[in-house]
Amino acid sequence: MDIQIKRSSLPAQVAEQIQGLIESEALRVGDRLPPERDLAERLGVSRPVIREALQVLSQRGLVAIKPGCGTFIQEPSAQHAADMLKLFFKMGNCRGSLDDFFALRRSLEIEAAGLASQRATEADHAALNESLAAMQTNTEDLDAFIAADLDFHLAVARAAHNEFLLVVLEPLVSIWSQVISLSSQAQGAPRVGISYHQKLAARILERDQQGAREVMGAHMQASHRFAVKVQAENTNITDHTIIHESTEDSNEIPSAG
Amino acid sequence: MDIQIKRSSLPAQVAEQIQGLIESEALRVGDRLPPERDLAERLGVSRPVIREALQVLSQRGLVAIKPGCGTFIQEPSAQHAADMLKLFFKMGNCRGSLDDFFALRRSLEIEAAGLASQRATEADHAALNESLAAMQTNTEDLDAFIAADLDFHLAVARAAHNEFLLVVLEPLVSIWSQVISLSSQAQGAPRVGISYHQKLAARILERDQQGAREVMGAHMQASHRFAVKVQAENTNITDHTIIHESTEDSNEIPSAG
């Protein structure tokens, strides 16, 4: 009877087809796609359809559109994946509580600390020390302190030399630093973390895996406690949304009546 | 001098503007955007520009386009975030090795097992047992066995009742099951995992957190060893790509020149 409900739009179909060619390696990284006009003619659709399909694939990180030059196949970058995850952590409808957030972060940070203690290079040690120094010299400038704190944790994640881990951990740490920077009631707390960071950097330098994991675990526990306290004081961080930003834009798109 | 290079395309600018309105909560979940024609007129651009911008936002999971009805603001769903992550794990240019993959998976699965032991409901226990039974009755049908194996791990992740964790873990488990199902040399190995799963389900039922974590840790270690063995035999899994699928499509988009 052929009465199957076929609802996918033309651009979606085109995008799927091209993505299929990429997955099957009929199209490889670096290949240039035919011009939009050719694609349109070949697939029997109009150019806007092709353009929307390419827009979708570009958004997925599968193609790079270069004006005046062409459209090229590329691999989704780690940064791209991290950005997507960050968007979800920031605005997703996840009903996760602060506890859930820290449960995930703790397990990942401990793993990162353990790996870092085994794999850190001299450059990694330098990065850790640099962030540590920045924290110590900015105990009064909250924003600078938080930025340095963020840098330190990212340095640990990078020192783990595990890209899978980094992709997941980076958004968590970034989101968290955004949350923290919003709660200016955090005065006094900054100094608490420095000793943990000092110990952690030392364990990593000594290649003491167990020690590094334990210090990071303790640090996460302390951060978690601090977060709960901040949460109780600051309604900006609710049980439902991790972030509640309120930027003052002057855009002008009202919602339709 | 104002010679700054301003390269962002119109659709990108429109998408950013609308996303900004969403982030600043000037537009809230469920709100309907003005019709494309209105938006085009209001922003002084053509309709295709608006359409491409909405296509981008839709891809990010921020809006839902309903033909004949309108375009509505929505929150990025967990499934959407997981799909993006899956795409990266599948085709990303991450140079992570099998060891890195398992380091991440181990830390997350152990955390999931620990949480599941504390939070699992009766429905969760039932789901675990169902997957377990499916594994036991399909020791000869490799595909069915792997599907049941996947279900079991997802059931554990769900039993943890931590959406953050689930979003990250689900893609890892799914990708891994795809890899495994490709290596048909895995004969004999299926039965190995059943005892681990049995023990794990028991620990979760007993609400024995430490026991659950230990069993999962041992299970991951065994899986890792097995994976290394498979990797050595199967060139499909290289040190660079986790997945190397080769579907036979009959599409017809050759690469340009």
Added chain:
DNA sequence: TTAGGTATGGTGGTCTGACCACCTGAACAA
């Protein structure tokens, strides 16, 4: 009165053809 079908307006989906801005590379001139 009420249930159902129908007409209508609005929405997104698609097409066409045109023009612009930019990049590339080849032809040309110094």
Added chain:
DNA sequence: TTGTTCAGGTGGTCAGACCACCATACCTAA
């Protein structure tokens, strides 16, 4: 050889039109 110039191709954008679909309000028939 080197530098400039020019032409072609590419993506970027526009305008207007028509279609398919959905929701609603209206109208008809029970």
